[in-house]
Amino acid sequence: MKEDPTNQMPSQYVYGIVPSAFTVPPGLSGVKGKPVEAFVAGDFAAVVTPIEDAESLGTPEDLLAHSAVLDRIAAAGPVLPMVFGTVVPDADVLTDQVLPSMQDTYAAGLHRVRDAAQFTVRARYVRDVALAEIVSENPEVARLREATVGQSEDASHFDRIRLGELVVEDLRRKASGDSTAIVNALTPLARETVTREASQADDVVELAALVDRDSQERFEQEVENLAKKSAGRITFRLLGPQAPYDFVGEV
C-alpha cells in the first residue's frame, strides 16, 4: 500500500482479536518496536500496531514480535491470534468491517480459548543414547555398523544408506511408543491437544495443548515429571503460556 498524501491514516498491523474490555499491557511494543494499540467495536477489539510502511514487514524480527505480543496478551486473557502478516489499510476498516463482520466467529473462538493458554511440548531423543539402544536391539543395524565403520564413505555408501534407513525407521518406531506415553500423561490435564507431525528423525513428539489456567501448574509439573523420568534419554522443551495458535480452528 503506497502512502496516499490525502489520507493521513496509517495502515494497521493486526495481531489478534480480544474482548472489548481488553487493555493493552503497559510497555508492550510490537512490530518494528512500535506501540501496540486496541480498536474497539461492539463486543470485540482488534490489537494492532499502526504502521506507515507495511511493505517493510515480514522479517524474522517481525514474526518474533508478532508472537511475543500475542503470548504476552494470552498470559493475561483470551485472544484469537491472526495469521502472521495481516495488515488492513486503516483504522476505519477495522471498526467498520473487520470487527463487525465475524462477530459469531470471534465469540465462538474466544469462548473456546477462554481461561486457557496454549503450551507446546517438544520431546526429542538424546541421540547417542537412542542410537546405542537401536544398535543393541537390532542385529542388522549392529551388522551394518560393523561393516561400515572405518570403511571409506565411497566403498560403503549403500551400506551406510541402509544403516541410516534402518536407524531412522527404528527411531520412528520408538517414538510412536514413547510419544503415546507422553500424550496419554498430558491429555487429561489439557482442554484440547494437537499432536504435530515429526519434523526430525529423532523427535519423540511435538504436542500443542490448550490448558485451563487452573491446570497450568499441574500441566507444567507433569511435563517436569515426564522429563525427570526419561532424563538422559529424552529431552523436553516447554513453551508457554502462548496464544492459542493451534486452537483457532477453521474460519
Next chain:
Amino acid sequence: MTSMAQQRGGGYIDRPHSSSLADVLELILDKGLVIDAYIRVSLVGIEILTIDARIVIASVDTYLRFAEATNRLDLYEHGKDLPEVMEGLNRSGAKGKSSGLLAGVKDALTSGDDDRGRPAEEHEERPRQKVASRTEPRKSE
C-alpha cells in the same frame, strides 16, 4: 508472564524465556485467524520453502547423517583416543565440501555436537532447512 513461568520446575525441562525464531516458525507461521477475503487485507510475509517434513526425514541425507552418528558411537565404545576421532571427523568434513551431499552430514554432525553443549539452542538449527526469507538479507546459511 514468561519470566514467572521460566524458573518453575526442578530443572529437567528446557524452559525458554521466550520463543526462538525456530519455535515460532514451526508453531506459529501459517496459523491463526484469517479475515474474510472481501475485506481489503494484505498479507505481508516470509517466503517459505515448503519442504515436507516427512520427505526430509526419509531422505538419503538423513540416512547418511544417522549412519555416521551410529558409526561414531562405535568410536566412543572402543575407546579410541580423541585424535583418531577428530581425524575421522576432519576426513568426512573435507569430503563433504567436495561432494555437496556430505556437506549436510558435516553440518548435522557439527550442530549435533553443539546440541549437547547448548540444549536451549538446539532448535536454532532447524529453520535453515525449511525457510528462506526474501526480506532477510542478514541470514547467511
